[in-house]
Amino acid sequence: MKKKNLLNRIFLYTIMLFLAVLFLFPMLWMLVSSFKNDVQIFRDMTSIQAFLPPMPGTVEGGFFQNYLMAFERVNLFRYILNSLIYTSGIIFFGLIVNSMAGYALARFEFPLRSFWLSVIIATLIIPPESIFLPLYVLVYDLGWVNTYTGLIVPFIANAFAIFLFRQFFLDFPREIEEAAKIDGCSQLGIFFRIIVPLSKPVFATVAIVLFINHWNDFLWPLVVANDDSMRTIQIGLQFFMNQPPVQWGQVMAALTVATVPMLVIFIFLQRYFVQGLTHTGSKN
Amino acid sequence: MARKKFRLKTREGREAVTGYLFLLPALILLTIFLLYPMATAFYYSLTDFYILRPNDINLVGLANFQMIFSDLEFRNALTNTLYFTILVVPIQISIALGLALLVNKNLKFKIFFRTAYFSPVVMSLVVVSILWTFMYNPNEGLINELLGVFGIPPQSFLTSPDQAMNSIIAMSVWQGAGFQMMIFLAGLQNIPKHLYEAADIDGASTFQKFLHVTLPGLRNVSMFIFITITIAAFKLLVQPMIMTQGGPLGSTKSLVYHIYEVGFNYRDVGYASAMAVVFTLMVFIITIIQRLVVKEERG
Numbered sequence: 001m002k003k004k005n006l007l008n009r010i011f012l013y014t015i016m017l018f019l020a021v022l023f024l025f026p027m028l029w030m031l032v033s034s035f036k037n038d039v040q041i042f043r044d045m046t047s048i049q050a051f052l053p054p055m056p057g058t059v060e061g062g063f064f065q066n067y068l069m070a071f072e073r074v075n076l077f078r079y080i081l082n083s084l085i086y087t088s089g090i091i092f093f094g095l096i097v098n099s100m101a102g103y104a105l106a107r108f109e110f111p112l113r114s115f116w117l118s119v120i121i122a123t124l125i126i127p128p129e130s131i132f133l134p135l136y137v138l139v140y141d142l143g144w145v146n147t148y149t150g151l152i153v154p155f156i157a158n159a160f161a162i163f164l165f166r167q168f169f170l171d172f173p174r175e176i177e178e179a180a181k182i183d184g185c186s187q188l189g190i191f192f193r194i195i196v197p198l199s200k201p202v203f204a205t206v207a208i209v210l211f212i213n214h215w216n217d218f219l220w221p222l223v224v225a226n227d228d229s230m231r232t233i234q235i236g237l238q239f240f241m242n243q244p245p246v247q248w249g250q251v252m253a254a255l256t257v258a259t260v261p262m263l264v265i266f267i268f269l270q271r272y273f274v275q276g277l278t279h280t281g282s283k284n
Numbered sequence: 285m286a287r288k289k290f291r292l293k294t295r296e297g298r299e300a301v302t303g304y305l306f307l308l309p310a311l312i313l314l315t316i317f318l319l320y321p322m323a324t325a326f327y328y329s330l331t332d333f334y335i336l337r338p339n340d341i342n343l344v345g346l347a348n349f350q351m352i353f354s355d356l357e358f359r360n361a362l363t364n365t366l367y368f369t370i371l372v373v374p375i376q377i378s379i380a381l382g383l384a385l386l387v388n389k390n391l392k393f394k395i396f397f398r399t400a401y402f403s404p405v406v407m408s409l410v411v412v413s414i415l416w417t418f419m420y421n422p423n424e425g426l427i428n429e430l431l432g433v434f435g436i437p438p439q440s441f442l443t444s445p446d447q448a449m450n451s452i453i454a455m456s457v458w459q460g461a462g463f464q465m466m467i468f469l470a471g472l473q474n475i476p477k478h479l480y481e482a483a484d485i486d487g488a489s490t491f492q493k494f495l496h497v498t499l500p501g502l503r504n505v506s507m508f509i510f511i512t513i514t515i516a517a518f519k520l521l522v523q524p525m526i527m528t529q530g531g532p533l534g535s536t537k538s539l540v541y542h543i544y545e546v547g548f549n550y551r552d553v554g555y556a557s558a559m560a561v562v563f564t565l566m567v568f569i570i571t572i573i574q575r576l577v578v579k580e581e582r583g
Contacts, residue, residue: 134320134321218409219521274466
């Protein structure tokens, strides 16, 4: 019985380790190759060296040569900055607008409340891919092509975020608000000074859901930000990859740079990151 | 119950006004940037709107929709999209469930394994697509070099019409499975422990427990995952756009990619909108069918 158990465990760990290698190695390869020159990348490919960093002193121009070159060849810094402005703009305004809407739907009695709730939930079914053309025409007519406004404003209101906020506020104890009301606090004051500070977890979760979605966004930035100075990092990467001569090491460096913000968020806010994902994964 | 009359002076009236003021910004934005474009998509689909002459829009009735039926490129894009969806959905769900079962076991290093399987999710689809384009490179790519170590002849991957879509499928499953693994894991942890204990007392085998406790306990989560993966798969765009530009020989051109090309490269907004309307209807139908199936299974 015991022996069978041990064999079982060895078998399990072997499978799990094999799978771990399978899932991890592309990222590891990307990271390691970003420090090598192209000759080293190709030479190392068939050996374990492919997953080890280059020996010190073997890369002409230094360890960070690819990074320096990539930043020099295209405006990676600008692309990252644009992505940060785009996502943080959506997160900042999105948190305000959607939390207020969620709060209204959870707390206030007003005519047509349940009608608006169903309309908002129904919009979840509209695939963004099916409206990008008319949305582009609209944003073009507004003169917002190649502006941050054009990137940000259409995505501030988010039905899923409103729904998450509403669910959270439904369970929020009413007593605290009543007390503040008796003290003569205005409705807006109650919301921003009392509710918001006490609801950090849901704000963090929604912020991360919005970050993941929009940091990775492709189609909308592709159509609305075609000027080089307005490109987001995802669009910039595609542009960089198609720009001859392709230097693998440099592309790897650029890919790594684009991954770092997500990695940082994941490492430091792991709890909220996973919460955001599982929330996304259980919205009904 | 008689409807109350709303007056601004009353408490109810004030509450209604405040409620609307809180809701209004979101409502206005959703109307302008989601509902209005949706409506214009329907309108454009009935016109000959062409970006190069925006002031000359004529209603053409259902002509655009008739064109879809004879459009071989549309048919090809639809076939490719369906092929991708039909393969990705079951493969990705089974792998995600398998991974979740593995990391849910009480083993050492399970946090390491969970993080490893999840790691591709942290990279964007664009990053992953570019990375795998290099790995799939037929002449000097990493995968062929690794296959060579095991004596397997080099494959053409993205450069062959027979292999390109399958290569994209393999990569997509690799990138996405960790995400659904997390959701399955949350579902697994919600199954009450006492059900397993009861099954143990009845002398159930591991497989029987999986069949009679785990699977029923995961029903809602699986259905949800099924719906989201199917719809996400149907929206395939980034991978073919970056990895193959729809080729070779149109073998990876997806529906959304075709709509993008017709609308943006050929500037034929009217026809692209008609295809977008058809695409939207298909997404609606998939959702409705799956919702019905979910309801029946629950009943």
